[in-house]
Amino acid sequence: LGDSISAFAGTIPEGNDAYYTGSNSGVSNANQMWWSVLCTLTGLVPLVINGWSGSAVTQLEDSDHVNKVPMSSDARCAALDDGTNDPDLILIAGGVNDYTYAESAQSEPLDWDGKTAPTLGNSFTEAYACMIKKLQTNYPDAIIVALSTRFTMRGTDNGYTLTHTVGSNVYTQQDYNNAIRYVAEQMHIPYIDVSNIGINRNNMYPAYAQDSSTVPTHPNANGHMLMGRAIANKL
Secondary structure (H helix, E strand, C coil), X not given: CECHHHCECCCCCCCCCCCECCCECCECCHHHCHHHHHHHHHCCCCCCCCECCCCCCCCCCCCCCCCCCCCCCHHHHCCCCCXXXXXXXXXXXXXXXXXXXXCCHHHCCCCCCCCCXXXXXXXXXXXXXXXXXXXXXXXXXXXXXXXXXXXXXXXXXXXXXXXXXXCCEEEEHHHHHHHHHHHHHHCCCCEECCCCCCCCCCCHHHHHECCCCCCCCCECHHHHHHHHHHHHHHC
């Protein structure tokens, strides 16, 4: 369940927006995607890759993303089976777009006590909890794993930490990863940190991404290989 980093054309549900086409961002075929690398290394078999380019955990409100169905929606949380088989393992790979495109309070990593019933629309933290709860209800036998966001160059690069402003509040990408980890702990599911796997602001372009030298975002084949290996090892 993910965003553009998981969305290769022809491998995602019909109607979902793809990012990777086979002729962009240094990824020529689906076998180079992080989830394919992961499956090759572990023996896992892909069931459904519910990636949607530009989507977030929350509903983004800006004009470019308002039509992107969020990962916490009822529809996407119920679209991880093939009609015959339910998933044994669900990996959640989202949060980057919440961090980089948030224009409303619901995308802020606000506090949640882990006890009050989470509500969609209140915050990123609660939306993430709602998403996990829906997945647990729909697929009670699946192991659900929350992944941190991977390093990205979006936001304001002050040389050390990327920051993003929502209203009067300034957040770092680590704030969002802290929120994901906290929710995972409260919902009793595993959390895997892939934010520090060897990709950083000094080497991301052009070694691991080639979209842009100023805001490299989407991993190339090398970046996907690194992600797939790291997740396989930690999984």
